[in-house]
Amino acid sequence: MNETIDLLMQHRSIRQFKDVQLTQEQIKTIIKSGQAASTSSYYQAYTIIGVTEPQLKQQLREVSGQEYVENNGHLFVFCADLNRMYQSQDKTTQVKMKDNIENTEFFMMATIDATLAAQNIAIASESLGLGICYLGSLRNNINRVNELLDLPQYVIPLFGMAVGVPDEQPxxxxxxxxxxxxxxxxxxxxxxxxxxxxxxxxxxxxxxxxxxxxxxxxxxxxxxxxxxxxxxxxxxxxxxxxxxx
Amino acid sequence: MNETIDLLMQHRSIRQFKDVQLTQEQIKTIIKSGQAASTSSYYQAYTIIGVTEPQLKQQLREVSGQEYVENNGHLFVFCADLNRMYQSQDKTTQVKMKDNIENTEFFMMATIDATLAAQNIAIASESLGLGICYLGSLRNNINRVNELLDLPQYVIPLFGMAVGVPDEQPxxxxxxxxxxxxxxxxxxxxxxxxxxxxxxxxxxxxxxxxxxxxxxxxxxxxxxxxxxxxxxxxxxxxxxxxxxx
Structure with missing residues (x-):
């Protein structure tokens, strides 16, 4: 059909990566591609944490039980983030915002926002010849991930993504x-x-x-x-x- | 960088479309591109409703208050769907599944699954020269959308997407x-x-x-x-x- 649709149709999750780290330029390119996705009412209600500390990667691997959470070209954790919006306001406005921020609608909205960005990052990565795997497995112990990444109130980890040079062709x-x-x-x-x-x-x-x-x-x-x-x-x-x- | 990343970076929401309907082939191509996205544990926990009946489009426009919900090349509504998994099992298993299906984890998971597919559909559409706009506005009256689309238990509408030939260049x-x-x-x-x-x-x-x-x-x-x-x-x-x- 076209190059982009061919790429989308060729998606498979990659769980074994070569020992090659993503460059800062690659990281910047794919994150900016993620940011270009649609966002509910311009909120951009998400934060992406790149995990580079070896001990932290190992601890997250323990949560997931998956070897490729530790061994990959880069590890991202996608968070729904309503804290940025909250912190951007004065105390009086913050009080008024709580009805919204704390309800199910905004939880859905932030989950959707983070996921839109994540899927753009998946596609941008694959367009560069990299492979990806989503890691819902981080929710095996979501309290532990929260603690490891030191996330404040109104920020929750949704899922991870391992990215890297594929060392398998499933x-x-x-x-x-x-x-x-x-x-x-x-x-x-x-x-x-x-x-x-x-x-x-x-x-x-x-x-x-x-x-x-x-x-x-x-x-x-x-x-x-x-x-x-x-x-x-x-x-x-x-x-x-x-x-x- | 490459054609796909250029496409992602050029995204803008389109809210004014030419009066040209998507072909069945276009619809099939973009839906299949959506299905190719990652899906949590292979669940594919979503359903996409294409809205073609003029009266129904008008009623959904009334919910959203947005003219482009009615006037577009095609209208999709993305639903989190745990009903398909539930219906696939016998009565005994269904009883056992309820703890999972009815908890927050599975609500998040299905929301994420539907959104991954939606973003692939957005990108596939844009790669074909079409424009898109996400419609969180359908949640202005989520009960009404549920009623209009006759959604069963365990299926909820998350957002819509208007797709079509752009008639503006924001x-x-x-x-x-x-x-x-x-x-x-x-x-x-x-x-x-x-x-x-x-x-x-x-x-x-x-x-x-x-x-x-x-x-x-x-x-x-x-x-x-x-x-x-x-x-x-x-x-x-x-x-x-x-x-x-």
Whole structure:
């Protein structure tokens, strides 16, 4: 179609990187690409923390349990940030702002803002020949990440991203059929889409170039979601002042 | 730098479109580009609704108060969707899943998933010479949007996106300095970044090619956030079964 769409369609997560660090110029270029994304009402309600201290990377790896959180070309942590807006105002205005900053709407908005920037950073990185992996695994112990990065009130870590020179070439993973994800004018759930995707994923796991297994999408979902996970996130977010009204 | 990064850096929201509808092929290409984005644990926890019925577009315009919600090349509404995962399981598993599906972690995760796909769709659209505008304004009356699109339990509308052939060429809006958004190893708020950005935005609003005004970023923030807005979102999300544990 065009170079950019080809790039988007070729995305796969990279979990093994060469031992090459990103340059300051690369970091600046991809962050600025992230900042160029749309932002709700011009708020820019996010902060990105680049992690370079070896001990800190190791500690974050322990939270995630993933080797590539430590070994990569660069590690980013994306935070929803309502503190910058709050701090920009005088005390009287700050009091008036709390109804907004502490409600679910603003928690959603800041999460969306950070994610828009993150996806631009993912694409900019891939356009430079780098690979990326999102790290929701940092929410395995969100209190610990908060403490390690010394985040103030109204700032919460959402996810990380490992970026670097790929040292593996995994297959592109299939996605749900177009008709499962895209509906016209109203919502419809049709079980046939799940059946079709289970079939697709069974074949994918059987035939992929490494780590083959017998599995399907809905079996994965059933296994993963049957045990409560990250149940501390709810209280953590409220403790930070967000999503509490 | 490269074609893709140039494209990202050239982003501006488009709010006036030519009267040209997207083709089915364009819609399919950009949705598939959206689906290619990363997705938490392979969940693909989102659904995209394309709105084509004229009456429905008009009703959504009324929610947003924005003319371009009705007049565009195509209108998308992005929904966080935990219903697909829930429906894919038998009754016994569904009961076990509720602790996860109904907590804040999964609400965040689905919001992030939908937003990753949305940003790929924004970029794919722009790479085809189309313009886009995100529509957080649909949350001005999230209950009404939910009703208009007939969304089931565990599915909530997050934001819309108007896409089409641009009929205006607004200036690229400045962003915070790199150092304000990107920190190393720990979080720092520095007021000098707000002062600098206020200066940047004052000059931008004075000098831009249309609708000049005297304003700055922190004045905007103070005005907008001093009045409680969208306070119904909290209860709405809980009513839909999400973010309630």
């Amino acid at each position: 297959d592109v993973k299939p996605r749900f059929n177009f008709d499962a994800i895209y509906h016209e004018n109203s919502y419809q759930f049709e079980n046939q889409h799940v059946v079709a995707f289970d079939d697709t994923t069974e074949r994918y796991y059987e035939e992929r170039s490494f780590n083959t297994k017998a599995d399907s999408w809905s079996e994965q979902i059933g296994r993963k979601l049957s045990n409560p996970m990250r149940m501390d996130v709810t209280d953590f977010v409220k403790k930070k002042g967000l999503n509490k009204r | 200036d690229v809006k400045p962003r915070f300095n790199f150092d304000a958004i990107y920190h190393e190893n720990s979080y720092q708020f520095e007021n000098q970044h707000v002062v600098a950005f206020d200066d940047t935005t004052e000059r931008y609003y004075e000098e831009r090619s249309f609708n000049t005004k005297a304003d700055s970023w922190s004045e905007q923030i103070g005005r907008k956030l001093s009045n409680p807005m969208r306070m119904d979102v909290t209860d709405f999300v809980k009513k839909k079964g999400l973010n309630k544990r």
